[in-house]
Amino acid sequence: MAQHWAKAPMPRDQIALFSPTLDDAISEDHPVRLFDEILRALDWAAWIVPCGEHSGRPPIHPRILAGIILYGLMQRIRSSRMLEYMCGHNLDFLWLAEGHRPDHSTLSGFRKESRQALKDLFRRVGRLAMGMGLMPNKQGGHAANYTPLAATDVSSDWIVDCEVVADPNEHAETLPTVDRIAETFGEKPQAFSADTAHGTGENLAGMEARGVTFYTPMESSLPQPGNPACREDPSQPVAEADWPKLPRNPQKQLDKSCFVYEEEADRYRCPMGRTLEFVGMEKDTRNGQKVEVRLDRSASCENCPLSTECRAPKARRNRTIHRDVYEPLREAMAARMQTPEGKAGYAPRMHGAETPFARAKGVLGVRQFLLRGLENVRTEWRWVCTALNMKKLLGAVAALRARLARWIAEPAS
Numbered sequence: 001m002a003q004h005w006a007k008a009p010m011p012r013d014q015i016a017l018f019s020p021t022l023d024d025a026i027s028e029d030h031p032v033r034l035f036d037e038i039l040r041a042l043d044w045a046a047w048i049v050p051c052g053e054h055s056g057r058p059p060i061h062p063r064i065l066a067g068i069i070l071y072g073l074m075q076r077i078r079s080s081r082m083l084e085y086m087c088g089h090n091l092d093f094l095w096l097a098e099g100h101r102p103d104h105s106t107l108s109g110f111r112k113e114s115r116q117a118l119k120d121l122f123r124r125v126g127r128l129a130m131g132m133g134l135m136p137n138k139q140g141g142h143a144a145n146y147t148p149l150a151a152t153d154v155s156s157d158w159i160v161d162c163e164v165v166a167d168p169n170e171h172a173e174t175l176p177t178v179d180r181i182a183e184t185f186g187e188k189p190q191a192f193s194a195d196t197a198h199g200t201g202e203n204l205a206g207m208e209a210r211g212v213t214f215y216t217p218m219e220s221s222l223p224q225p226g227n228p229a230c231r232e233d234p235s236q237p238v239a240e241a242d243w244p245k246l247p248r249n250p251q252k253q254l255d256k257s258c259f260v261y262e263e264e265a266d267r268y269r270c271p272m273g274r275t276l277e278f279v280g281m282e283k284d285t286r287n288g289q290k291v292e293v294r295l296d297r298s299a300s301c302e303n304c305p306l307s308t309e310c311r312a313p314k315a316r317r318n319r320t321i322h323r324d325v326y327e328p329l330r331e332a333m334a335a336r337m338q339t340p341e342g343k344a345g346y347a348p349r350m351h352g353a354e355t356p357f358a359r360a361k362g363v364l365g366v367r368q369f370l371l372r373g374l375e376n377v378r379t380e381w382r383w384v385c386t387a388l389n390m391k392k393l394l395g396a397v398a399a400l401r402a403r404l405a406r407w408i409a410e411p412a413s
């Protein structure tokens with residue numbers, strides 16, 4: 001589509017009042033030059049639809065408007081009024097904007113209305129970094145109730161996905177995050193680590209279905225070493241002296257981890273060595289989702305000396321154990337997290353999970369959202385994450401240039 005962009009009011013080679021040219025006012029090694037070069041290397045086709053062709057005053061190219069917002073974020077300037085001021089008074093901004101002076105309402109409107117195109121920009125910046133080998137591939141004040149999320153490639157600290165959810169429960173976003181990363185980079189992550197909140201049955205099953213190795217802390221519901229229920233012969237009762245050491249649940253009753261599951265017989269044994277048999281299935285709601293839960297009940301709890309500690313005070317039925325369809329996956333995850341491979345897979349999570357937020361606060365000075373409304377906050381967070389990635393890209397390109405310059409000056413003998 002032919003475009004009709006506004007001509008630069010102050011071309012860089014025009015002789016100005018107090019400097020030969022605007023271009024002369026910016027040193028050759030000024031970071032804004034590299035930033036502009038990166039912006040120009042990106043494809044802005046996705047922004048043409050929102051800008052469109054229309055009669056009247058030609059619009060400013062989105063590369064310039066996006067550049068002002070992102071460069072402003074990198075200089076810790078977020079206010080559209082301050083950006084307007086900088087475009088009129090600061091040489092970096094004047095140079096970057098080629099003399100355009102968009103007013104604050106243009107900048108603020110552009111920032112809010114470019115949601116879809118911004119997703120494309122975030123994706124393109126990510127792909128550019130991947131193409132440069134910055135990320136190894138397979139072979140190598142408002143909205144306090146919103147939760148910003150960021151997924152990072154832990155080997156490079158590159159933000160590979162960002163989202164904002166209205167719900168403080170982030171687990172529903174785990175699988176969509178993996179799918180968006182696969183869509184952005186054309187390949188799914190090989191491994192994914194997330195904190196305990198993400199370890200729901202649906203997420204375990206979803207990761208397995210996608211072939212992604214998942215690492216998330218998981219407590220086993222089976223007796224573990226140190227638990228007296230973990231005994232050689234589960235058909236024998238736990239020694240009376242060890243009864244006080246049997247784990248209790250929050251209701252102060254014997255925990256499910258006091259019951260041994262016998263896989264071959266597909267049944268549980270209680271601490272008294274008695275069997276619990278399958279009595280049926282029921283539907284339950286877990287993490288907001290309906291799941292099938294299997295019930296195993298002790299055939300007899302009569303005359304059991306542990307009865308008051310095992311059964312609810314007013315329970316008429318024998319002790320029942322619930323086992324949902326995801327239990328085998330949870331057990332497999334608990335076992336994986338005990339292995340050196342599981343521990344090594346999860347170890348970088350803390351750094352990777354906190355870095356984007358620490359950088360947003362420390363580097364960009366972003367401590368709260370300026371906008372209201374979920375969609376506006378999402379867009380604002382995507383601007384922040386794009387600026388953080390651009391800053392990394394800028395540093396990497398500058399380092400490569402410096403290396404090349406050194407190599408040219410002192411070629412290997």
Ligand code: SF4
Nearest residue numbers: 270301304307310319
């Ligand atoms: S109350 Fe029933 S299930 Fe619990 S330990 Fe006693 S016999 Fe076993």
